[in-house]
Amino acid sequence: MEKRILIADDHPIYLMGLRALLSPLAGQYHIVDEALTTDEVISKLEFHDIDILVTDFSMPGDKYNDGLALIQLIKRRWPALVIIVVTMIHNPGIQRALRQLGVHAVISKAGLATELVHFIKGLSGTSAFSKPTADALASTGISLTPKESEVLRLLLRGLTVSDISARLNRTKQTVSAQKKSAMRKLGVTTEYELYQQLQQLGLFS
Numbered sequence: 001m002e003k004r005i006l007i008a009d010d011h012p013i014y015l016m017g018l019r020a021l022l023s024p025l026a027g028q029y030h031i032v033d034e035a036l037t038t039d040e041v042i043s044k045l046e047f048h049d050i051d052i053l054v055t056d057f058s059m060p061g062d063k064y065n066d067g068l069a070l071i072q073l074i075k076r077r078w079p080a081l082v083i084i085v086v087t088m089i090h091n092p093g094i095q096r097a098l099r100q101l102g103v104h105a106v107i108s109k110a111g112l113a114t115e116l117v118h119f120i121k122g123l124s125g126t127s128a129f130s131k132p133t134a135d136a137l138a139s140t141g142i143s144l145t146p147k148e149s150e151v152l153r154l155l156l157r158g159l160t161v162s163d164i165s166a167r168l169n170r171t172k173q174t175v176s177a178q179k180k181s182a183m184r185k186l187g188v189t190t191e192y193e194l195y196q197q198l199q200q201l202g203l204f205s
Contacts, residue, residue, distance in 0.1 A: 005050070033048055085098055085107070
């Protein structure tokens with residue numbers, strides 16, 4: 001069954017680019033509509049049954065002119081929706097806040113041509129909402145301890161090692177060691193590679 005996509009950007013040229021990028025996925029994914037403002041995003045989510053939203057972070061709108069507030073509203077009203085944010089903003093704080101709100105991917109417009117299709121293809125045959133539990137990862141041939149999986153889940157929500165330490169009542173050294181151990185098992189060396197690997201595995205918080 002085709003997955004239904006809504007694309008949103010206030011620049012028509014980017015909308016054309018998104019359509020062109022996603023056209024090779026026809027048969028699996030179908031762009032049902034597009035939006036130029038945040039208000040249109042909400043109205044079209046209300047009108048259509050959408051599976052995936054690909055949206056710019058900063059768009060004009062009368063009612064919803066704050067990107068984080070918009071995403072928060074969307075996640076509250078459509079919790080099962082897969083949200084992919086495309087942006088030129090490289091602020092780590094904003095990216096962390098988006099992950100905490102449950103955004104499934106934050107993709108730079110500079111890397112859109114390769115990263116968007118790669119990410120959406122990675123959704124095929126996976127649950128976009130499964131958490132990186134030990135059982136789920138074991139099905140991929142990767143064996144993590146429950147504590148390592150818990151640390152990964154919280155990292156994906158945007159928490160820092162210090163945040164996780166306080167939440168789980170573990171020392172920062174212990175959390176850091178569990179994070180490093182999980183990354184070693186996954187074959188990654190940076191947090192960016194970690195997020196990319198978990199996206200490819202279809203494991204999201």
